[in-house]
Amino acid sequence: MRISFSRNVRRAAVAAATALSLTTLSACGGSSGSGSDANSLEMWTFKQSHVAALRTAAAEFEKRTGISVKVEAYTPDDAYTTKVQSAAKTGDLPDVLEVHSDGEDRVFGAAGVVSDLSGDFKGAWADRIQGPVQQSGLVTDQRFKDSRPGTARDHGIEKGARYSVPLTVGTFGIVYANRKTLADAGITEPPADWAGFLAALKATTAKDPKNGGLALGLKVQATGLTWVLQPLAFSQLGQVKYEALFGKDKSADFASPDGIKVLGLYDQLTPYWMPGSQSLTIDQADQAFAQGKAAFDIGGTFTLAFLQQNGMSPDDVFTFGLPSPKDGAVPDRALGPLALTGLSVAATSKQPENARKWMEFLSEGKIAARFAKDASDVPATELGAESSAVLGPALAAMVDSFKGTPENTYDPSRGNEFRAPGYEQDDAGEILADLTPLKQQSVEETARQLRQLNSSYWAAARQ
Known part of the structure; x- marks a missing residue:
C-alpha cells in the first residue's frame, strides 16, 4: 500500500x-x-x-x-x-x-x-x-x-x-537511507538533525552525482506537503504556529516571516532531488531507491515491506523520522502513529x-x-521496551519515532479544524512543486500563492 x-x-x-x-x-x-x-x-x-x-x-x-x-x-x-x-x-x-x-x-x-x-x-x-x-x-x-x-x-x-x-x-515522514551509499560517502550513522540531513545529502551527491540524491514520489502532489513540509514546519514552529500557517491571520500564514522560514528550509532540498522526481509515483520512487538510484527515500513505515519486495533487505537501510532543525521549537519531534x-x-x-x-x-x-x-x-x-531486540534495527527505529509527548508529537491524524473547510492538500502540493523540485517559483512567490489559496478556501467557507 x-x-x-x-x-x-x-x-x-x-x-x-x-x-x-x-x-x-x-x-x-x-x-x-x-x-x-x-x-x-x-x-x-x-x-x-x-x-x-x-x-x-x-x-x-x-x-x-x-x-x-x-x-x-x-x-x-x-x-x-x-x-x-x-x-x-x-x-x-x-x-x-x-x-x-x-x-x-x-x-x-x-x-x-x-x-x-x-x-x-x-x-x-x-x-x-x-x-x-x-x-x-x-x-x-x-x-x-x-x-x-x-x-x-x-x-x-x-x-x-x-x-x-x-x-x-504507521506514519509518513520516515526517511530510508542506503547504508552502503552512505558508507561510501563516509557516513556511518543517520543524521541527527536537519542540518545533518542536508550535509549527508551533499556528501552522497558529491560522491555520486547521478545516484546520490533524494527520492520521493512527487507526481502524487500531496507527498511533498504532507510527508516533508508539514512535519518540518511543526518542528520549526511548534504546534500553535504550525497550525496558524493554515489560518485566517495573514500575520501568521505561509506568507508571514514564519511561513517564509519554513518554505526556505524546504527549498534547501532542491539541489538533491533525484532526476525526474516530479514525474515519479510513490511506487516508482521507492523502486528507484531499491535499485540504487538514490541514497535517500522519503516514505512511511509501510515503505519497508515494499522495498523488501523489490529486493532490498531491512539490513541495507537506516530508517529514521524526518530530522528536525536543531534550533526549531520542537527539535525532538516525534511522529504520531x-x-x-x-x-x-x-x-x-x-x-x-x-x-x-x-x-x-x-x-x-x-x-x-x-x-x-x-x-x-x-x-x-x-511491544514495549523489548521491541528493538524483537523487530530488528530498521523496524525498531520506526517504532522509536512514535515515542514522544503530546507536546512534541506531530500527529497527521489530527483534525482539520485549523484549516478552512474544503481545504485540498493536492492544490497546495501543486504550488510547492513549482518551488521544489521544479525551481519555477521563488520562496516568496510560493508563499504568496499559498496565502492566496488559503484565503480562497476561507472566503468560500463564509459563503
Whole structure:
C-alpha cells in the first residue's frame, strides 16, 4: 500500500462508493465463502506482504485452538474492493476482512458488510493496542455526526459501534537511507538533525552525482506537503504556529516571516532531488531507491515491506523520522502513529466468535512481534521496551519515532479544524512543486500563492 494522506482519503471514497452499492447484502443469505465448519475460518487481505506472516500466525493459532485459518490476498486494492463487492452480493464473503482503517471499515459497516465489534474489543485485548490508535474503527460522536448527511459515504453507521480493530499502524515522514551509499560517502550513522540531513545529502551527491540524491514520489502532489513540509514546519514552529500557517491571520500564514522560514528550509532540498522526481509515483520512487538510484527515500513505515519486495533487505537501510532543525521549537519531534489497516468480521460469518478469537490472537505480544518481523510492518500492538531486540534495527527505529509527548508529537491524524473547510492538500502540493523540485517559483512567490489559496478556501467557507 503506497499511499499519501490524500490518496488514502480517495481510496476510502472509492471503497465507500462500492460498499454503498451493497445494500442488497442483507437479502443474500449466509456466507458460503466462510469457513465450512466450526474448525475453519477464511480471511482476505489486500496486502500481499501480509500473507506469509498471517499464514505463519494461522499455523500457530491452529496448534493452540484446533481452528484453521485460510488466508488469501487479492491485489491491487481496486481488485480487492471489487472482490468484496462481488462476494457481498452473492453471499460468499470470508469470515475476516483486512480493511483500510477509519474509512473503508465504517463504510462497510454502514452497508452491512461487517459487524459491530464494540462489545468484544475491551479488557486485555484493547489494552494491548497502542494508545493513540485504540479508537480506530470506533464510531465516535464526531464521526457519527459527520455521517449524518445523506450524502456521507458512511451514512447509516451507528454511534458507538466499532467496525474494525487495529492491525497495523504507521506514519509518513520516515526517511530510508542506503547504508552502503552512505558508507561510501563516509557516513556511518543517520543524521541527527536537519542540518545533518542536508550535509549527508551533499556528501552522497558529491560522491555520486547521478545516484546520490533524494527520492520521493512527487507526481502524487500531496507527498511533498504532507510527508516533508508539514512535519518540518511543526518542528520549526511548534504546534500553535504550525497550525496558524493554515489560518485566517495573514500575520501568521505561509506568507508571514514564519511561513517564509519554513518554505526556505524546504527549498534547501532542491539541489538533491533525484532526476525526474516530479514525474515519479510513490511506487516508482521507492523502486528507484531499491535499485540504487538514490541514497535517500522519503516514505512511511509501510515503505519497508515494499522495498523488501523489490529486493532490498531491512539490513541495507537506516530508517529514521524526518530530522528536525536543531534550533526549531520542537527539535525532538516525534511522529504520531496512524492506524493503517484493521480487521473486521463479516456480518455473514457463521463463526463470528472464532473469527474474533483469531483477531484477538493476532494482537498478542509475541504473535504481533513475529507478524511484524515477517511482514516488515509495524503492528498496532504495543511491544514495549523489548521491541528493538524483537523487530530488528530498521523496524525498531520506526517504532522509536512514535515515542514522544503530546507536546512534541506531530500527529497527521489530527483534525482539520485549523484549516478552512474544503481545504485540498493536492492544490497546495501543486504550488510547492513549482518551488521544489521544479525551481519555477521563488520562496516568496510560493508563499504568496499559498496565502492566496488559503484565503480562497476561507472566503468560500463564509459563503
